[in-house]
Amino acid sequence: MYNSEVPPMSELPSASRLLRSTVIALLVAVALLVTVVMPAEYGIDPTGIGRVLGLKSMGEIKMAAQASASTVPPTSPAGASAAPASSVAAATQDRRTDQTSVKLMPGEGVEVKMQMEKGATVKYRWVASGGAVTFDAHGEGSEVKFSVSYKKGQEALKDEGILEAAFKGQHGWYWKNRGKEPVTVGLTTVGQYTSIRRVE
The missing domain is CATH 2.60.120.510 (Mitogen Ypm)
Incomplete structure (x- = not known):
């Protein structure tokens, strides 16, 4: 049997404080998504902040690289040698x-x-x-x-x-x-x- 004490109700956060914290966290997450994640990962920059920070061009290059890499066949023909693991180039046709x-x-x-x-x-x-x-x-x-x-x-x-x-x-x-x-x-x-x- 455990003798842990239950905190009094006065020490627990109220429903309004929990709701306010949740809303703030959601707003911060949305702001980071729009200003950092979308420009850096997808080249989408609705606010223009990504272009100022140099993130939009990174996303555009990444998307172009993924588009070219998607055309590479998933498997190599039998007997073909695989590219070295240390190679940083992803070549297509x-x-x-x-x-x-x-x-x-x-x-x-x-x-x-x-x-x-x-x-x-x-x-x-x-x-x-x-x-x-x-x-x-x-x-x-x-x-x-x-x-x-x-x-x-x-x-x-x-x-x-x-x-x-x-x-x-x-x-x-x-x-x-x-x-x-x-x-x-x-x-x-x-x-x-x-x-x-x-x-x-």
């Missing part, structure tokens, strides 16, 4: 997604290139952590004598958009750290390319 990270020491420049066909498009977003960078989005191929620049910038912390290959070849970004501290650039790409690599 003509679309894939990658997460690429490069570290730039002070004064260092780094290039990341994708192999693309003429007219192929890639949706991208990159963010520099630790400082700003100078960048040049450009392409190189056998059809042109010199590299063709798509977009340039200085003292940039991030950039996003759609890169369309003007010709068959390697297309991507060059970043340079002109600061005094190391900078890490995180790049997300979703689209039509067969490979992506750091160019030494």
Whole structure:
């Protein structure tokens, strides 16, 4: 037999206090759903706060990646080798997604290139952590004598958009750290390319 005492009624919360707490918790949950979860997970931003916080573009990239991944067959043919578990790329017939990270020491420049066909498009977003960078989005191929620049910038912390290959070849970004501290650039790409690599 237990001798626990039942608390007096005066110490128990009233029905109105319980109702008020429940309503507040519900309102907070709805606010988080609309301002954080929907933009970050589904790219839906009814309030505009997700775009300001950079969450909407994350959701759009995630939804594009899920759409492309949904076309991958659920099983591999007999005898086919499975992709390595450490791979961060999810490739389909003509679309894939990658997460690429490069570290730039002070004064260092780094290039990341994708192999693309003429007219192929890639949706991208990159963010520099630790400082700003100078960048040049450009392409190189056998059809042109010199590299063709798509977009340039200085003292940039991030950039996003759609890169369309003007010709068959390697297309991507060059970043340079002109600061005094190391900078890490995180790049997300979703689209039509067969490979992506750091160019030494």
